[in-house]
Amino acid sequence: MYEGERPKGFRDLTPELMIVRKKVISIIEKVFQSFGFDPIETPAIEYWDTLAGKYGAEAEDRLIWRFQDPLSGRWYALRYDLTVPLARYMKSHQDVPMPFKRYHIAPVWRHEEPQRGRYREFYQCDAxxxxxxxxxxxAELIELAIKAIDSIGFTEYTFKVNDRRLLSGIFEEEIGLENPIPVYRVIDKLDKIGEEGVRKELQDKMTETTVEKVIKTISLRGKPLEVLREIRVKYGGNKNITEALNHLEEMFNLIEDPRVSVDLSLVRGLDYYTGPIFEVFLEKPRIGAIAGGGRYDNLIGMFLKQSIPATGISLGLERLIDAVIDLGIIKDRRESYTEAYVVYLKPELIKQAWKVASRLRDAGIPTRVDLIRGSPKKQAKRANRLGVKYIVYIGEREVKENRITIYNTLTGERREYTLEEFIGGPAGGG
Amino acid sequence: MYEGERPKGFRDLTPELMIVRKKVISIIEKVFQSFGFDPIETPAIEYWDTLAGKYGAEAEDRLIWRFQDPLSGRWYALRYDLTVPLARYMKSHQDVPMPFKRYHIAPVWRHEEPQRGRYREFYQCDAxxxxxxxxxxxAELIELAIKAIDSIGFTEYTFKVNDRRLLSGIFEEEIGLENPIPVYRVIDKLDKIGEEGVRKELQDKMTETTVEKVIKTISLRGKPLEVLREIRVKYGGNKNITEALNHLEEMFNLIEDPRVSVDLSLVRGLDYYTGPIFEVFLEKPRIGAIAGGGRYDNLIGMFLKQSIPATGISLGLERLIDAVIDLGIIKDRRESYTEAYVVYLKPELIKQAWKVASRLRDAGIPTRVDLIRGSPKKQAKRANRLGVKYIVYIGEREVKENRITIYNTLTGERREYTLEEFIGGPAGGG
Structure with a gap:
């Protein structure tokens, strides 16, 4: 019934998309490595028990791809993010030297309703x-994220920082709130529903005076050290708040980027954060958060029944790619890595064409030889459609004189070379 | 019950393993690209209907990871190889210009019984x-595989070629066999059970004279053009055989590697091959086939109900990696990409350490700053355990004099530099 159909909500990545993706991934990876993060991979599959109870009700009931293996009867799940697998990894590898700095760039799977721009399989880049x-x-993760996003070529973005301890401390002081999670959930929608929307939803939960105090609290934003000073003046007597302020001040002491601000309306969706949280918003195009993360000191050690501090950042590859394409940041869009195409003018010249192609490849020029025969005109047409830079013609005269004729598709120039001239000259960048 | 356990038969890849893997993958990828192959990716998941009936009974009943999604009731399967997904891709993208040369390096999943060296998730590298x-x-795929295997650093291997049409033609001529598939299955075990084993298993299926004819046929091996000539002399009257011989002769006309031989005992496990088939065997260590492939003209078009010729090669990454490690082909085994580690002698010098690290990173030197405080001795111990080349010391005197002290862990030398001297000199490779 579904034979030969691509599953709904899933994508194929064509060469054209892959070439952009690989470029962006390689930039991110290089930055991760430059900060001393090393790669790991974990299986696509984990036991359902490992993922269960870690992501909240919606993920559990609807978003995790879980399944019972008909052969063994066991329940498995496709990984939902790269963080719980990291916690599981830490249990499987207890000899890892600390601090352990790992990166992991890989797909995760979520059972989203298929819709534009939302996929059931997408990549995360986690450090x-x-x-x-x-x-x-x-601080290092903030610097790392900035470096990665800058290196891709983005300039207009804001880097928002908050701290779970600040928010909960202030709510405790101001409105005596013990469990702030339901309030966080409402604040998290600020971008979507606006301040008025948040006000309305909060009114179901608390008195009007309290609502206004929440709104006032989350309106606090600005230059990091200034905002922190303001909070210290007001709430310096609260132990949790002071702890957070000390942590954040030390952190900001190491960060000197004007795009970084403290914003008390930032809450992040996940429940497990215990300290600083961050989110990066692209200003142009306005596609929302392209990166996010924070400190989560209780998650990594959960399978070991001990507390292991941890902090992390995740770049959302799909949004980054969309924005890169949208903004034209990567200029040289190509459908193929191929740079040269060898056209042979007579069937019996295939062996010579073959040898020339082999030499060009050895010289670092990705090269195709025509593989479906036909007239030189048809071969050249295929070369052009591929967008190659050089069409290399091999005819009887060329073979006799030990030369090749090169048509440069960018300049329109046609010239004869010996192979050595060509490799040492135009094709070698000379 | 299984919470926090790694699923049986699955692996984690540690940084040490990942660094070797990434090196091998990058060599393979570069060779693929140099021949004009471009990358694609397809989803990890396909509809079960797409995979069903394509791989034979064992795969169907036991090896494919299939599951019914509890949310939708639909049957899905994790991809079993990269070839059927390619056929599905060709249906989803009918505008792809031909010939379409794609590579795909990705994990596949098989429900194997967990045992040493056999994993339920492993990578294939297909072109x-x-x-x-x-x-x-x-011919191009043969050249491509040789180039890739050579580039990784292997020298002692044999590249066996056969053709399904040759085998079936000779069996038809010699013993009147119409369906040779069951005989192929027995021959496929030759490496495992030896000639005597094959003889014994065949005796259940045919007369002793016929068995000897089969044995004689599959004993034919040697230099490609010589073997082909021998077959042409003997069976030149058979249309299928002649067609195969013409195809193979044209193919070998383009291949001049002494490691390539024709070997009539090569049959390949899969049923779908229609022409030339190949398999590459490493001689040292003797771990069996490290690559295999062949022509399969009926598979790609199956979802389009038309015939589309295709030929491909698949490198088995896991075996290649095992052999690379076993033979010590990649000398520089490392647990981390990190090259420099900044140790700061007093807590208040962290900001200076930070700045030096940032400069080193910008100069292309992957650098860590110690993140868990403690005495300089402890910091240096962590640096050493990581295997870095340079330990960079930042003390009060260094800050005052605008210098850094470098301990080279390879030479044991300790020297002072300005940052510029160091970046331009030892760290810059000068």
């Missing part, structure tokens, strides 16, 4: 530091 | 040419 409770670990 | 029925397409 995490396991084993450091200190502010410099959080 | 396929869709849309050419000509021998030069097969």
């Amino acid at each position: 995490d530091i396991v084993g450091s409770q200190y502010p410099e670990a959080d | 396929d040419i869709v849309g050419s029925q000509y021998p030069e397409a097969d």
Whole structure:
């Protein structure tokens, strides 16, 4: 019934898309490595028990791809993110030297309703530091994310920072709130429903005076050290708040980027954060958060029944790619890596064409030889459709004189070379 | 019950393994690209209907990871190889210009019984040419595989070639066999059970004289053009055989590697091959086939109900990696990409350490700053355990004099530099 159909909500990545993706991934990876993060991979599949109870009700009931293996009867799940698998990894590899700085770039699967721009399989690029409770670990992740996003070529974005301890402390002081999670859920919708929307939804939960106090609290934003000073003046007597302020001040002492601000309306969707949280918003195009993360000191050690501090950042590859394409950041869009195409003018010249192609490849020029025969005109047409830079003609005269004729598709120039001239000259970048 | 356990038969890839893998993958990828193959990706998941009936009974009943989605009731399967997904891709993208040369490096999943060296998730590296029925397409894949295997650093291997049409033609001529598939299955075990084993298993199926004819046929091996000549002399009257011989002769006309031989005992496990088939065997270590492939003209078009010629080769990444490690082909085994580690002698110097690290990273040197505080001695111990080349010391005197002290862990030398001297000198490779 579905034979030969692509599953709904899933994509194929064509060469044209893959070439952009690989470029962006390679930039991110290089930045991750430059900060001393090393790659790991974990299986696509985990036991359902490992994922169960970690992501909240919606994920559990609807979003995790889980299944019972008909052969063994066991329940498995496709990984939902890269963080719980990291916690599981830490249990499987207890000899890992701390701090453990790993990156992991890989697909995750979510059972979303298929819709434009939302996929059931998408990549995350995560860098995490396991084993450091200190502010410099959080600061490093902020610097890392900025470096990665800058390196891709983005300039107009804002880097928002908050701290779960600040928010909960202030709510405790101001309105005596013990469990702030339901309030976080409402605040998290601020971007979508606006301040009025948040006000309305909060009114179901608390008195009008309290609502206004929440709104006032989350309106606090600005230059990091200024905002922190303001909070310290007002709530310096609260132990949790002071702890957060000290942590954040040490952290910001290491960060000097004007795009970084403290914003008390930032809450992040996930429940497990315990300290600083961050989110990066692209200003142009306005596609929402392109990266997010924070400190989660209780998650990594859960399978080991001990507390292991950790902090991490995740770049959303799909949004980054969309924005890269949208903004034309990567100029040189191509459908193929191929740079040269060897056209042979007579069937019996295939062996010579073959040898020339082999030499060009050895010289670092990705080269195709025509593989479906036909007239030189048809071969050249295929070369052009592929967008190659050089069409290399091999005719009887060329073979006799030990030369090749090159048509440069960019300049329209046609010239004869010996192979050595061509490799050492135009094709070698000379 | 299984919470926090790694699923049986699955692996984690540690940084140490990942660094070797990424090196091998990058070599393979570069060779694929140099021949004009471009990357695609398809989803990890396909509809079960798409995979059903394509791989034979064992795969169907036992090896494919299939599951019914509890939310939709639909049957899905994890991809079993990269070839059937390519056929599905060709249906989803009918505008792809032909010939379509794609590569795909990705994990596949098989429900194997967990045992040493056999995993339920492993990578394949496939290059396929869709849309050419000509021998030069097969020849290109042979050249591509040789180039890739050579580039990784292997030297002692044999590249066996056969053709399904040759085998079936000779069996038809010699023993009047109409369906040779059951005989192929027995021959396929030759490596495992030896000639005597094959003889014994065949005796259940045919007379002793016939068995000896089969044994004699599959004993035919040697230099490609010589073996082909021998077959032509003997069976030149058979149309299928002649067709195969013409195809193979044109193909070998383009291949001049002494490691390539024709070997009539090669049959390949899969049923779908229609022409030349190949398999590459490493001689040292003797771990069996590291690559295999062949022509399969009926598979790609099956979802389009038309015939589309195709030929492909698949490199088995896991075996290649095992052999690379076993033979010590990649000398520089590392647990981390990190090259420099900044140790700061007093807590208040962290900001200076930070700045030096940032400069080193910008100069292309992957650098860590210590993130868990403690004495300089402890910091240096962590640096050493990581295997870095340079330990960079930042003390009060260094800051005052605007210098850094570098301990080279390879030479044991300790020296002072300005940052510029260091970046321009030892760290810059000068």
